[in-house]
Amino acid sequence: MNLTNMTIKEMCTTTERQLFDRKSAKITATAIAVSMIAFANADGGLLAVGIEDDGEITGIDDYTKNINEILRASFDFCQPSIMIETETIDCIDSSGRENHIILIRVPQSGELHANHRDEVFLRIGDRSKKLTFDERLQLMYAKGARYFENEPVYGSGIDDIDMVAVAEYCDKIGYAKSPEEYIKQNKKFIINVGGRQEMSGAAILLFGKNPQLFFERARVRFIRYEGIEAKVGAAMNVVKDVIFEGRILDLVEAAIEFVRGQIKEHTYLGPDAKFVTEPEYPEFVWKELIVNAIAHRDYSIKGTDIQIKMFDDHFTVESPGMLPGIVRLNNMREIHFSRNPKIAGLLHEYEYVREFGEGVDRMYYEMEQAGLPDPEYRIEAFMVYATIRNKKFLEQQISSTPQDTPQDTPQDTPQDKIWEYCREPKSKHEIMEFFGYKDVKNFTRNYLKPLIQAGKLVMTIPDKPKSKKQKYLAKHEE
Structure with a gap:
């Protein structure tokens, strides 16, 4: 071992x-x-x-x-x-x-x-x-040891529930009884606390008349910037700043509809002489980022809201909370987990949501098919940041790369650079870290395997291709 x-x-x-x-x-x-x-x-x-x-x-x-x-x-x-x-x-x-x-x-x-x-x-x-006590609670919610959506909301009662919204949902799922009975008999939406009845967080967020009365920052804010970075003071470059409030379903529908109108499209003449229109980001991807943020954010964090930030070359969604359960940056394409099962359940009925991570793999695929970089995730101070980048970003990357004089040979391909880097044995992790690759599957499929198949790289432990000690060495012509 x-x-x-x-x-x-x-x-x-x-x-x-x-x-x-x-x-x-x-x-x-x-x-x-x-x-x-x-x-x-x-x-x-x-x-x-x-x-x-x-x-x-x-x-x-x-x-x-x-x-x-x-x-x-x-x-x-x-x-x-x-x-x-x-x-x-x-x-x-x-x-x-x-x-x-x-x-x-x-x-x-x-x-x-x-x-x-x-x-x-x-x-x-x-x-x-x-x-601290609050940080401990947030960790418990993140791990699923407790669900914040099941906690009672102080000062709330059944009069705070919009029965019309409940009735619409009952029709959607085919529930035959009255909306009042659905609230009273299902999912522990009503909690007895010290002799009084209070509504759960899920009940208020899903069906409340005014969810923001109890969860002031349970909202989505869209900010559009001119340029590729946020500026402040006299150079402030915000061109749109819109806030969406309401129940969970309202947030999802309103945010998606608004953002759809902000996504630019590019039309060009295709190879078959027909015009082709492409959005700057695949629709599935940006919708998935928004829905994931609303469905899986940590609603126990009350000091900030979900923020969608759109720049000329990238699109970022910021969601309060750590990654839920045992989902981590290195396994989020394989591990699925819902921080808020009741909220996710309702959005699933409306065909919006998947378990956290279930749609992540498809996002990578959609971005690859569109010729765009992989989605990027990072975590800072109980916030998850998800970013996608468009072709303008790729153009900037090319234009910012130092160019040789016209007489010089063409620029090395990524495979050439990897081959040159592996003059001494390097592990897959070392190669990816050096060149900034984040997606193991994509890197292996598009770069590592082709180099091995072409005979340009050889494995240091060829009889054990999946060995943890495996390294790769450039093969030079005799």
Whole structure:
């Protein structure tokens, strides 16, 4: 079993980061439990025990009793327990003695973990951050440990529900009873709190007469900028600023209808002498970004709204909340999860929504078919940013690339550049990171496989093509 491809030297010299941390064998079991909890609540990670923070190898052999306590920490001081994997590795310590270090692989968890003091930690960069009460709730909602849409809305009652909207939905799904009965008998829309009845967040957001009375920022804001970046002050370049309010379905329909009118189209004469009209972005893609944001945002975050920002060369949707459940940037094309199942359920009935991530793979395909860059996702401070770019962006990329003199040979293709970079063995991750590729499938299909098939790249472990240690080397003509 190999828990990492890193060498011991790399473990000592690499910067501690989101997925890796060094720990002395002298660390207490309660202290290392904090790191385990932080990793499990985030993206998982690797702990190298027996290496000091400064990279000095002190080993574990002199701390047998403490190591035994460390190995029990995931059971004794993590609630619920975390199922770790361990591996012991031979090493030479800083004193020149034969010694050992122990690697602890902490998996990403779909549960919310706390320590024996009921404190919750989250790995952020190279630190294990202790969460406040509000941050802990947001993490619980993000993981699905609790659903914010099921929480009672203080001061609300059944009089705040628009029964006409409920009736329309009942007709849509073929519910034969009255709208009042649907609200009272289904999905726990009514919650008893201290002897009074309050409506759930889902009931207000889906069927409320005025959802923004209770969720002021549960709205969508569209901002159109002139140019390729937002400017402020005297140079402010906002040309449109529109806010959409109402129930969830209203937000989706109004935002989509408005944005459709903002998408530019390009008409040209096709090869068969017929005019062809192409939008600057595939409709499925920009609609999916908007619907995903409305369906899956974290409505417990009340300080900001969903923002759609349109520039001359790109289109960005900003949605409050972290990625839900165990969805992460590196698995969002395969892992599907709904943060707000009731909201997603209603939008599914109107054929708008899929599980989070279910439409992501198709977005990549649609962008590729249109000859456009892959969608880009990033997360900053409890906000998810999704961006797509149009052909104007590609034109700018070409025009900004330094050009050789007319007498020089044509520019190298991406395959040529990859081949040149692999004069020394490089892993797939190293190649993608160096050239800025983000989509593994697209990179493998369009660049790596063709180079291997053409005999320009060879695998360093040809009998194990899928080995984690696989690297690629440029093959030069004899």
